[in-house]
Amino acid sequence: MSKVLNGVYIDGSWRAGNAVLDVINPATEEMLAQVSVGDALAVTQAVDAASAAFSDWSKSTGRDRAALLRKIAQGVNEQREPLMHLQSRNNGKPLFEAAIDVDDVIATFEYYAGVAEAMDAGQDCPVDLPSADFSARLRREPCGVVGLIVPWNFPMVTTAWKLAPALVAGCCVVLKPSEVTPLAELQLARVMAEAGLPAGVFNLVCGTGLAVGAPLAADPRVAKISFTGSNAVGVQVMQRAAETIKGVSLELGGKSSLLVLADADLDLAVELACGGGFFNAGQMCSATSRVLVADSLADEFLQRLQKRVEGIRVADPFADEVEMGALINRVQYQRVLGHIQRGVEDGARLLCGGERPADLAKGFFIRPTVFTDVPLDSALWNEEIFGPVLCVRRFATEDEAIALANHSDFGLVASVVSRDNETAERVANALQAGLVWINAPQVIFPQAAWGGYKQSSIGRELGPWGLAAFQEIKHVIRSN
Ligand code: NAD
Numbered sequence: 001m002s003k004v005l006n007g008v009y010i011d012g013s014w015r016a017g018n019a020v021l022d023v024i025n026p027a028t029e030e031m032l033a034q035v036s037v038g039d040a041l042a043v044t045q046a047v048d049a050a051s052a053a054f055s056d057w058s059k060s061t062g063r064d065r066a067a068l069l070r071k072i073a074q075g076v077n078e079q080r081e082p083l084m085h086l087q088s089r090n091n092g093k094p095l096f097e098a099a100i101d102v103d104d105v106i107a108t109f110e111y112y113a114g115v116a117e118a119m120d121a122g123q124d125c126p127v128d129l130p131s132a133d134f135s136a137r138l139r140r141e142p143c144g145v146v147g148l149i150v151p152w153n154f155p156m157v158t159t160a161w162k163l164a165p166a167l168v169a170g171c172c173v174v175l176k177p178s179e180v181t182p183l184a185e186l187q188l189a190r191v192m193a194e195a196g197l198p199a200g201v202f203n204l205v206c207g208t209g210l211a212v213g214a215p216l217a218a219d220p221r222v223a224k225i226s227f228t229g230s231n232a233v234g235v236q237v238m239q240r241a242a243e244t245i246k247g248v249s250l251e252l253g254g255k256s257s258l259l260v261l262a263d264a265d266l267d268l269a270v271e272l273a274c275g276g277g278f279f280n281a282g283q284m285c286s287a288t289s290r291v292l293v294a295d296s297l298a299d300e301f302l303q304r305l306q307k308r309v310e311g312i313r314v315a316d317p318f319a320d321e322v323e324m325g326a327l328i329n330r331v332q333y334q335r336v337l338g339h340i341q342r343g344v345e346d347g348a349r350l351l352c353g354g355e356r357p358a359d360l361a362k363g364f365f366i367r368p369t370v371f372t373d374v375p376l377d378s379a380l381w382n383e384e385i386f387g388p389v390l391c392v393r394r395f396a397t398e399d400e401a402i403a404l405a406n407h408s409d410f411g412l413v414a415s416v417v418s419r420d421n422e423t424a425e426r427v428a429n430a431l432q433a434g435l436v437w438i439n440a441p442q443v444i445f446p447q448a449a450w451g452g453y454k455q456s457s458i459g460r461e462l463g464p465w466g467l468a469a470f471q472e473i474k475h476v477i478r479s480n
Helices: 040-057 062-078 080-091 095-122 157-169 183-195 209-218 231-242 266-282 295-310 330-345 398-406 421-430 463-468
Strands: 008-010 013-015 019-025 030-037 125-127 134-142 145-149 172-176 202-205 222-228 247-251 257-260 290-294 349-352 369-372 389-395 413-417 435-438 471-479
Touching (some): 008 040, 030 183, 040 145, 040 172, 040 209, 062 080, 062 157, 062 183, 080 183, 095 463, 145 157, 145 209, 157 463, 209 222, 209 231, 222 231, 231 247, 257 266, 257 398, 266 295, 266 413, 290 398, 295 349, 389 398, 398 421, 413 421
Parallel strands (some): 145 172, 145 222, 172 202, 257 413, 369 389, 413 435
Antiparallel strands (some): 008 202, 125 134, 349 369
């Protein structure tokens, strides 16, 4: 067993915390590392450091910030392989998925470096006024010290989506990774330190939600909390933030649909259903866990889907030809099995999966699972499962499919499969979702926004919207 890792980085130096957390490899159930984590005092000290660094950092130019972001992207790129391995070991996801994560982090830092480079020229731009007696200019200024709180399903990725734009805006940061998956963020913090970020601009406090996340959301000196996680915790974060009228950006749960229209390419539809349901073992806020299939195709689709799903290789993330890895921990494993059990009790028909693979004695593995005939009022149909479980329903008309997809408290994403562009675009326009893919896997570009309708989100990440989330708008109006 290696030594206990320091999980607190404040004002440019690593510190031990006041408690030790075990980090588990979910594919083997073995302890991977121990991390010394912080508490409310560490949060106060991190906010002290961030507040002290803010004066200088907020005055740095976009060009200066861009140079640092490019160095961070380069540092991550140089550590691509070890970061992938770390991600797979800590999260249970296959290496090919971990590679997508690391590449996304690099792309995000590079994209926001480009945004930072263009920023100086746009600052103080004149504002047209309907009077010659006055002139006005527009400034975009950093909102202050910000708290970033992230979950375990895409460690480092959700962090990069917040961290890169926050730094470009000129904010100083206190980051709280998930206590379940702190290892990739600890490595990212080392990369940030090597890139030469001034002390105090980036601070990290590992620890539990209650010990670290809650005091961060409550600290009156924190101007904004950007949170990704469950709706239940999102509500608590918002309540705490409300006490000091903090800004909040929330990325929460989803119950998204994949619509297989009557003219769909069935092989493509099956692949997209598997990708949308089983990537990251289904632990995606954007999982298209509702699959809506046109009546005319449904029998054939289900036959092909069952064959494909039964052939999915579930294995250790480092095994040959692995397609799906482990769930994150025992709690999540039992929660998902509980949902499956309840789905059966509620009258849904289990087409395949539903149990752990017979050949895997250890690890939090569940076979990819497909239900059909899922009752509309069941938990399976309405709640986020956050595991490898697809629910398939048939529809008769396009309007019925759209109504079924939109009937949800959430509205994060959707996918449409159709050979006819006009039909697909019309359906995409009718769906209440922040991102709709047509005949495409769940590709994500930093140029396009991430976030959803209804209870899925408040605000948007990525693109210029992700940057605006960390900026204040100031107009200066002068008498001529
Ligand atoms: P979670 O809400 O349990 O935890 C998220 C983070 O909040 C963790 O760092 C946790 O330690 C912290 N936290 C817990 N209690 C807190 C409190 N009282 N105050 C402040 N912080 C607290 O979520 P999870 O189980 O880690 O992640 C799964 C959830 O995240 C799912 O619901 C999923 O849909 C959601 N998610 C959403 C998106 C998105 O972009 N919309 C992306 C990924 C995950």
